[in-house]
Every structure is written in C-alpha cells, then in structure tokens.
Amino acid sequence: MTRLSHTLGFAGVDQYQQIMVRSMLTHAAPYLKSEWQIIESADGQVVIFGTGAPPNNQHCRVPVQLVDDANDRGDPLQLPTPVRLMRLLEVLKHAEGLLSGEPASAPMFKREVAAPATAAPSPAPFAVTGGQDWLGLAQLLLTARSNATPGLLKLTIDGAAPLWADLKTGVYYAPFSLSQIAGPTNVISFERMDDHPERGSLFLAPLKKIEPLQWLAGLRGTPGRPAPWVKPDVRFRLKYWPNLAELPHTVTQMSIIARLSHSAMTVEEAARASKADPAQVQNVVNALTLVGLVQEDATARQTPSQSPGPKSSVTHAQPPAVSSLLGRWRRKLGF
C-alpha cells in the first residue's frame, strides 16, 4: 500500500532558514489534515513532503510514494523565500487539496507584493451592528465562528500593542495575557480585514486558540443582560467544559458552569443553584453561548406561566461535608 505524496522544494536555504522551516512545520501541524515531513540536504535544498497519513499517526506507517514535481499533476509547488508561517500553511493546505482531489483550500502562493501605502483594509463581508466595544467585538466573533470566513482581526485594548486573530482558523496572538485585562471599562477598538501585508510575520509567535477571547467578549458584551444571541427564559445545558486552564475565570463562574453541566437550567435556576448573582450567571451564559459550549434544552423551554425551576431542589440539601470541604479549600487559597 502506498499513498500519493506531494513534494515542495526550495533551494538556496541556509542552515538558519532550515531551522525556521522545521519550526514552522511544527506550528502548522495542528492545522493540517496529514503529516508533513521535511528532508534537508547538504546543498541547501529543502524538500517537504506530505505522507498522506493522518498527523501523529505513529502506528500507521506505510511506504510513501514520492511524486516527482515534474510528473505530478502539473502543479509543482515552489516555496520562495522568505518563508512565513501563514504562507507555508496555505501552500501545504493547497497541496492537501490537490492530493485529495478536493478544491484547493487556499489560493496558490503568489509572490508577496507590498500593499500600497494608501490601501485600506477590505470591508467586512458581514455587518457588525455593535460599536467599538465588547458587544461589537462579541458579535464579530460570533459571526466569524458561524461563517468560518477568512479574515484577520486587529484588536487594541487600552492602547496596548494589538492582538491579532485569524478568524478562519480560530487562533490569536497577543503580546500580553488576556488575564491581565482588568475589567469591562477597557477602551477597545478593533477592525476586521481580509488580509495584511505582514500577515505571515504576525503569526510567527506561538498561537493560542480563540476561545479565551470569545469568553471575555461574551462575559463583557452585555453585562447582566441577555446578549442579542441568547434567548431569554430558555434552559441551557453545558455541552463541553471550557478549558479553564486557558480562560480567565472566577470560582463562582466555575460553579455556575458545573451546575449547567449537570442539568438544563434557566439563568434564574442556575443562580439559585450556585448561589450566584443572576447577573453573573447571565454573563456566563452569554459567554458560553458565544464560545459554543452550551445548547438550549429543547425539552424544557420555560415560559412565564410554567413552573420556575426543575424538579430537583438544587437550592437546598447540599451535603455539609462536601460543601465545607470546598469552602475550606477556597478559604485556604483565598478565593
């Protein structure tokens, strides 16, 4: 059994550039369908070839038939220098599309041409109804998540160096930690653009998934009120826990999430169950909805005429031993 492969070659690459390409390949790997390997030769020639195997599939090694560029499907792929991560990623995705017979997932590489100094960013293909605030940002992120359209987001918070996000692949780079963003009073501004002349260099640093940014925008978009994308008086059930190792969060927010993971609840019900302020619960529901981690419970839509809560008496009967254990744990850690 063999698999077709695509080779990408580029010449005149010094040792430093070879190291760069190897590093870029590591960063690009999570966004590719198959495993790509690099072969370096002493004469400055670098060849990258796709094995056609799923990434990280260490148990499915099969001989790979290298396809010579000259007799391939007429699409020899050549990487010019300087190589940048996003360019490399685009070319590899394009090659994967050729191998699978699918339409190319990205346009073929074109030599970079500096944008005219007067060129303005392309307008967003969808309307952003909010202003230059957290709500506007949340709406933009929601639309981008729904459409998965290509685009870049440049976000500036309190005049600091900008955060850059790739809206299609759902990753961002920020020269600061989102947990350093103090509160909802931040002055933010953002713009969406189709591309940027320095796109490649913007994403050379380690990238993070965009969920923490969605979470933050969702929490702060409409404080204490249902966000425009959230139906009021509906019960919500958690689908997946957010990765709390990456999200700025409080223990109260964690407690709300835990309640929603065990049963579908309205905001009011979750507030009673977690002994939290309903406004806080609403913010968490807004954020979880924006990230896509909750679902409406179709079987239990609440109307004003219906009973106010589920059968379970979640506001009562907390086992004192467990409850006090958590309380003492929180006291010990000071939160």
Place this chain on the structure above:
Amino acid sequence: MAEHVILIAGPMGAGKTTAIEALSEIPVVSTEAANTDRETADKPTTTVALDYGEITLDDTDKIRLYGVPGQRRFDFMWRIIEERALGLILLVNNDAKDPIGEATAFVEHFGDLVKRGGAVICVTRTDVVSEPSAADYVDAIRRTYPEIIIPVFAMDARDRDQMVIALTALLINIEAQSPLEQDVA
C-alpha cells in the same frame, strides 16, 4: 481528623507523580522502581505501588492525594483507593498510542466513582500533540455515560496553578452533583 481522598489515576507516563508533586504540601512519598517498559513511556522509573501527597486545609482537615500505578497489573491498588475516594483526577497524555481509548477505559473502570463523586480529566502533553481535542474526549465518554459531562482540561502537570484549577473544578463538580444524587434517591 477528616480525610478527603482524591484519586489520581491514568496511564503510565501521563504525569500522575508530577501532578501530585505540584499539589502536595509535603514531599511526595513515592514508590518508584526502574521502568522496564520504556516503549510505553520513555522514563527511567515508574510508580509501582502508590504516590502520596497531602494538602492541609486546617487543623482538622486534609486532602489526601493518592496516585495509583498506571499499569493494569497493579489494578488491585486502584480498587483499594477507589473505595475511599471522593473524586478522581484522571491524567492522560495526548501523545499516547490511543489516548481516547485509555481515557474511556479508566472512566469505565472507575465508573462508580465517576457517578457517585466526580471526575476531571487533565490531558497532558497537548503541546506535543494537539489532537484529539477536549471535545473528542467528552464525546467518547458520553457514549458510555450520556448524562455525564466530564470536565476535560489541557494541563501541564508541572504547573501548580493549573493543577489547582483541576482540583477546584473537581470539588465544585462534586458539590454540584451531590444534590442531584439525593433527588434520584
């Protein structure tokens, strides 16, 4: 003195001992022996009986952290600790041969504990291998336990702050789960 036992389990090489070292306030009591299975986990030693660490809450309460060996031939140790345990922190290394299979096997083995208490899955080495995702783990476990949504976090077992998040989520999850159990009863 009240004792609250937290079980730390997972396949060999997932970072159980490291996680306990990150959380424990005492030097971890460890029973390491030379690792004769370098193919499964390329490390010089492995746990053969128990790792033990503890966190003192106050004069009367301690959280006791028990790490059990990952190899199935030691699963008699799992049962001993499981009976006393309040909850489970399951560590799975994402670069294992079959991390989803490993996770679901452990969740099924500790099914009673998962149902009566709580569980948190900490996926380690996601910086080495990014897939499967947290959602993949949840979906796989949901096939066995449709009603249980286990928290799955990408974690660095060496990072105390991250392990504190995991332990806090576990305690909160146990607290959130308990009233529902009473309703069922």
